[in-house]
Amino acid sequence: MGLTDLDLVAFGFFLVAWGGYHLAVERFGPARASLNTRMADYRRAWMDQLLARENRIVDATIMGSLQSGAAFFASTSLFAVGGVFALLQATETALVLFADLPFGIETTRAAFEAKVGGLGVIFVYAFFKYAWSYRLFNYAAILVGAIPQDVSDPGTAAARARAAQMTIVAGRHFNRGQRAFFFALAYLGWFVSPWVLIVATTAVLVVMAHRQFGSDALAALDVEKHPSP
Template sequence: MAGFTLWDVFAVVFFLAAWIFYRFVNERGFWGHQSLSVLMNRHRRGWMESMAARDSRIADAGIMASLQNGAAFFASTSLILLGGAAATMRAADDVLKIAGDFSFGPAMTRGMWEAKVMGLALVFGYAFFKFAWAYRLFIYAAILLGATPAPDSPDATARDFAARRAGAMTIDAGLHFAKGLRSFYFAFAYLGWFAGPFVFVATTIAILVIVMRRQFFSAARRALTDD
């Protein structure tokens, strides 16, 4: 599109590459270390194994409900942000007039502004679908939790299989929820593009460092492992 420079193209490619890189290392590991998210999957499995051995599962149902509410909250937030992006696009002329009064930031045409806002809307749209699917999966996990045979059931094999199945569903729900949160993190990096491609690269690096630290070098991770 007219108005964008090669630096803009480079910044967008760098942004996407950083997002993909973080997704890869978050799920596969970094320097031989597993991420906080992956380590928590073990405890999700352990939770379902413990649940299968309990007579009363009221607490388990309450935890599952809180996870559902969290996914629903962020899905609703994503829709609100999508609406905000649409409103900003409609008010492009007013926004550009205000932005023109600032001494920093590159000059933008209406087409450039709309393209950038559209990209931001795509990020929020992706987040909505991830959170909405996570919400659905948490509901499925709750159903599987309720379908797990009682600890005094004579068929221990069926009970163990049901617990593993519920754990796998919970892990998948958590995976999609994490992808939605990742979209929010990188949406902050994307905002740097409105100040120029170099700021865009800088904000992308900053967000990447923050999320990598939380997944691999945080106190929360150290609470789960000794490495």
């Protein structure tokens, strides 16, 4: 295929970084302190507040906004997939371009096409995540509509829990799609050299980890504990 040992090491590092970040944010201990997990609690709080509102236009507006975001990124993913096919058709031109870049290294056609194929897989994965997220937000909207107006109804608590959990699952898949976009940016470094892939992956990993565990957005959730002067 024309890939060197360093290429394989760099690609392995890329996969380990992506998988490790996924586990840290969604599975292992650090996940409990992540921004995504904290926002899941506020999704449940949203449904608690919904029960107190007789008019749920606000909730319908929020749900529509969430669906629109997922639809936008799903469409963007399709454009990105189209760009991958266009890049495959311009392989010869791209090979010359990347070879002329500073620190760029010459590569074979097979290796370049393999890298482009990997990029296409990432964008297809992102599309499926965004499209599924859009569908799940659609289901969540239906579940919200199914929550009884009467809070004394014995089925209200379960209906509220179902709607909240569906929005959490939809948000989780949306986050996975965004994660794929961010790592796709790092993946582009591979077209320059394996070392650039390693550096770019590390940079993306650091930025994303900071946003989840140390960003001002996370601090905003604790503003009642530590109010600004």
